[in-house]
Amino acid sequence: MNFVLLLSYLIGSVTFIVGLKMLSHPDKARNGNLIAAVGMLIAIVATIFLYHDESGARLHNYGWIFSGLIIGTVIGTATAKKVKMTAMPEMVSLFNGMGGACAMLISIVEFNHLYGKYSSVFANGTEWQQGKGSLVIILLGLIIGSVSFAGSIIAWGKLNGSIKDKRIPAGQALNFILLGGIVVLSVLLFTGSPAMAPLFFYAVLLLSLLYGILFVMPIGGADMPVVISLLNSFTGVAAACGGFLYNNPVMLTGGILVGSAGTILTILMCKAMNRSLKNVLIGAIGAASGNAGAGNGKEQGNYKEISVNDSAVLMAYARKVFIIPGYGLAVAQAQHACHELEKLLEEKGVEVKYGIHPVAGRMPGHMNVLLAEADVPYEKLLEMEEANSEFPTTNVVLILGANDVVNPAAKEDPASPIYGMPILEVEQAEHIIVNKRSMKPGYAGIENDLFFKPKTSMLFGDAKKVLQELVAELKSL
Amino acid sequence: MDQFMDFFALHYDKITIVILSVFLGIEIIGRVPSVLHTPLMSGANAIHGVVVIGAIIIMGQAEPDNYMALVLGFLAVVLGTLNVVGGFVVTDRMLEMFRKKKAPPKP
Numbered sequence: 001m002n003f004v005l006l007l008s009y010l011i012g013s014v015t016f017i018v019g020l021k022m023l024s025h026p027d028k029a030r031n032g033n034l035i036a037a038v039g040m041l042i043a044i045v046a047t048i049f050l051y052h053d054e055s056g057a058r059l060h061n062y063g064w065i066f067s068g069l070i071i072g073t074v075i076g077t078a079t080a081k082k083v084k085m086t087a088m089p090e091m092v093s094l095f096n097g098m099g100g101a102c103a104m105l106i107s108i109v110e111f112n113h114l115y116g117k118y119s120s121v122f123a124n125g126t127e128w129q130q131g132k133g134s135l136v137i138i139l140l141g142l143i144i145g146s147v148s149f150a151g152s153i154i155a156w157g158k159l160n161g162s163i164k165d166k167r168i169p170a171g172q173a174l175n176f177i178l179l180g181g182i183v184v185l186s187v188l189l190f191t192g193s194p195a196m197a198p199l200f201f202y203a204v205l206l207l208s209l210l211y212g213i214l215f216v217m218p219i220g221g222a223d224m225p226v227v228i229s230l231l232n233s234f235t236g237v238a239a240a241c242g243g244f245l246y247n248n249p250v251m252l253t254g255g256i257l258v259g260s261a262g263t264i265l266t267i268l269m270c271k272a273m274n275r276s277l278k279n280v281l282i283g284a285i286g287a288a289s290g291n292a293g294a295g296n297g298k299e300q301g302n303y304k305e306i307s308v309n310d311s312a313v314l315m316a317y318a319r320k321v322f323i324i325p326g327y328g329l330a331v332a333q334a335q336h337a338c339h340e341l342e343k344l345l346e347e348k349g350v351e352v353k354y355g356i357h358p359v360a361g362r363m364p365g366h367m368n369v370l371l372a373e374a375d376v377p378y379e380k381l382l383e384m385e386e387a388n389s390e391f392p393t394t395n396v397v398l399i400l401g402a403n404d405v406v407n408p409a410a411k412e413d414p415a416s417p418i419y420g421m422p423i424l425e426v427e428q429a430e431h432i433i434v435n436k437r438s439m440k441p442g443y444a445g446i447e448n449d450l451f452f453k454p455k456t457s458m459l460f461g462d463a464k465k466v467l468q469e470l471v472a473e474l475k476s477l
Numbered sequence: 478m479d480q481f482m483d484f485f486a487l488h489y490d491k492i493t494i495v496i497l498s499v500f501l502g503i504e505i506i507g508r509v510p511s512v513l514h515t516p517l518m519s520g521a522n523a524i525h526g527v528v529v530i531g532a533i534i535i536m537g538q539a540e541p542d543n544y545m546a547l548v549l550g551f552l553a554v555v556l557g558t559l560n561v562v563g564g565f566v567v568t569d570r571m572l573e574m575f576r577k578k579k580a581p582p583k584p
Contacts, residue, residue, distance in 0.1 A: 012527070016524050016527075017501060017505070019520065019524070020502075020505050020506075020517075020520065020521065020524070021505050023509075023513065023516060023517045023520045023521075023568075024505065024506065024508065024509035024510075024513060024517060025513075026510065026512065026513060026575060029513060029516060029517075029520075029572045029575065030569065030572035030573065030575070032520070033516075033520050033523075033565060033568045033569055033572055034569070036520065036523065036524055036565070037523070037565040037569075040523075040524070040526070040527060040561055040565070043527065043530060044529065044530060044533065044561075047530045047533050047534065048533060048537070051533075051534060051537065053538065057538075058537075059533070059534065059536075059537025059538065060537055060538075060541075061536055061537055061539060061541070061547070061550075062537075064536055064547060064550070064551050064554075065533055065536050065537060065554060067551075068532075068536065068551050068554030068555045068558065069554060069558050071555050071558070072529075072554065072555045072556070072557070072558025072559045072561075072562060073558055073562045075555075075559060075563075076558060076559040076560075076561070076562035076563035076566065077562055077563070077566055079563060080562070080563045080564075080566035080567040080570065081566060081570070083567070085570075085571075085574075088515065088519070088567065088571065089515070091563070091567055092515075092518060092519045092522050092564075092567065094563075095522055095523075095526075095559060095560050095563040095564050095567070096522050096525075096560070098556040098557070098559040098560040098563070099522070099525050099526050099528055099556070099557065099560035101552075101553075101556045102526075102528050102529060102531075102532055102553045102554075102556040102557035102560060103528050103531075105532070105549045105550070105552055105553035105556070106528070106531045106532055106535055106553055108549055109535050109539075109545075109546050109549050109550055109553070110535070112545065112546065113546070132480070133480070133483075133484050133487070136484075225515075225518075228518070229518050232518055232521060232522050232525070233521075235522075235525045235528070236521070236524075236525040238525075238528065239525045239526075239527055239528035239531075240495065242528050242530075242531035243491075243531075244488070244491055245531070246530075246531055246534055247491070248530060248531070248534075249494065250527060250530065251527050251528065251530055251531060252491060252494050252495065252498070253494060253498050254524050254525060254527035255525055255527065255528070256494070256495050256498035256499060256502065257498050257501060257502045257505075257521075257524065258502070258521045258522075258524050258525040259499070259502065259525075260498065260499040260500075260501075260502030260503050260506075261502035261503070261505055261506040261517075261521055262502075262518070262521055263502075264502065264503050264506040264507070265506055265509075265514060265517060265518055265521070268506070268509070268511075268514070269514065272511060356512075358511040359511075363514065363515045363518070364511045364514035364515065365511055365512045365513055365514040365515040365516065365517075366515050368512045368575075369515055369516070369571050369574060369575075372574035372575055373574050378575070381512075383510075383511070383512075
């Protein structure tokens with residue numbers, strides 16, 4: 001390969017490593033992203049103009065390549081600029097699906113290329129045998145890419161609400177059958193008659209797409225981040241398959257880096273929720289909740305409601321107020337109203353802080369992004385440990401659409417499905433106001449004892465509407 | 478078995494890169510505050526868009542009369558570019574907000 005091209009690929013690989021590294025430090029993250037983007041640009045431009053195959057033939061079809069790049073850039077920039085901050089997770093999922101689809105298409109074209117090359121010499125079949133090394137990679141790219149594509153599209157649909165959670169009867173068994181089918185067909189592709197190869201190949205494609213759909217379908221909305229992160233690493237591996245195929249070091253390092261980093265990130269997310277990846281994928285909590293909720297049905301006692309007016313007074317005359325934002329706040333897009341409330345309280349001399357659970361919101365870290373969008377200062381966002389040490393000196397805790405992350409059962413009840421998950425220990429504060437839409441249990445589907453404690457008052461309603469009413473009340477005080 | 482040995486010998490350098498990259502990826506992500514999980518995932522998402530290079534190669538090698546390769550390759554370039562560009566822009570938007578609120582002290 002051309003020296004400049006190889007050098008560009010080396011630069012690309014290094015920027016990806018440096019970029020990812022910098023992305024894990026808050027103050028360097030943005031530059032890290034830019035560095036990786038520049039490296040990507042160098043690698044892409046170098047490929048277009050400098051790539052040639054073994055025989056020295058350069059690329060052609062520039063018209064097609066550039067129109068593809070331009071269309072992708074225009075649409076990509078426009079959607080990415082327009083998307084609302086609350087819709088970030090589904091956006092990431094959608095873009096991830098595009099990458100998976102790209103890997104899938106590459107495999108299809110390469111298979112046809114390989115098959116076309118060898119179909120003319122079937123007489124002895126030796127050429128087909130020699131092609132099998134590449135065929136392994138092509139097939140891997142196809143399976144992983146299409147699972148990632150189909151799964152990401154389902155995840156995207158679920159997060160934006162157009163696809164509802166569905167439990168497929170015998171879904172687990174069906175998934176195993178599909179996986180078995182993919183394996184059997186792949187083996188047949190290698191051992192069977194070459195004439196049948198395309199049939200087996202496209203059957204694998206079909207089953208992989210179906211598997212991707214069924215694999216994500218039963219997983220609950222709150223677990224979607226974990227799934228997206230997992231699919232993200234899948235696409236990384238699919239991209240690396242392309243690297244193997246084209247002997248392309250930058251695709252190889254980029255893909256594998258994302259594959260392994262994505263896997264670690266997935267595990268970190270699971271840890272923060274105190275769940276195993278297996279549980280997330282099989283949806284153990286979702287399944288158990290129905291039984292637990294109906295089965296033990298123990299009397300929880302009464303909860304008490306509080307009016308908007310009383311809540312406003314309570315907070316206005318407090319010294320320190322903690323706001324615990326959760327999934328409900330993200331769904332209601334109430335981050336701006338929340339910031340307004342915080343400003344008003346500060347004007348009245350109340351110290352306001354936010355307690356952020358690692359898995360609050362729709363993705364780990366998502367809550368920070370949302371509140372940042374509403375201009376909440378960084379120093380006000382306290383991570384769980386810090387927040388927990390401040391609750392004993394807090395007068396009022398306002399919980400906005402969070403549930404499982406403040407459920408004391410995680411500490412007290414070994415039988416609870418969320419037992420062992422670190423929580424925000426809000427019951428140490430003087431008063432607790434819980435804003436929820438109804439008494440319906442949270443994602444884990446379990447009752448929350450906190451709501452029935454004498455210190456706790458419930459403030460029902462949509463987070464945004466309630467916050468606006470609170471702001472209005474505070475202004476009139 | 479022979480095929481496997483041949484494959485291993487032929488691709489020894491790439492296999493080495495793969496294994497080292499796996500460890501590198503684990504090391505890099507090992508210590509990341511949970512605040513940055515979403516942007517990090519998004520950034521990684523953009524990086525695997527490097528798959529677009531494969532699409533460009535396909536597109537550039539397709540014979541002008543091979544319409545299937547042309548159409549699929551073109552689609553792959555568009556989708557791959559969406560992944561790269563969309564991924565980086567979304568990540569930048571997220572991180573921009575982290576920075577903005579750090580710089581000016583609250584009035």
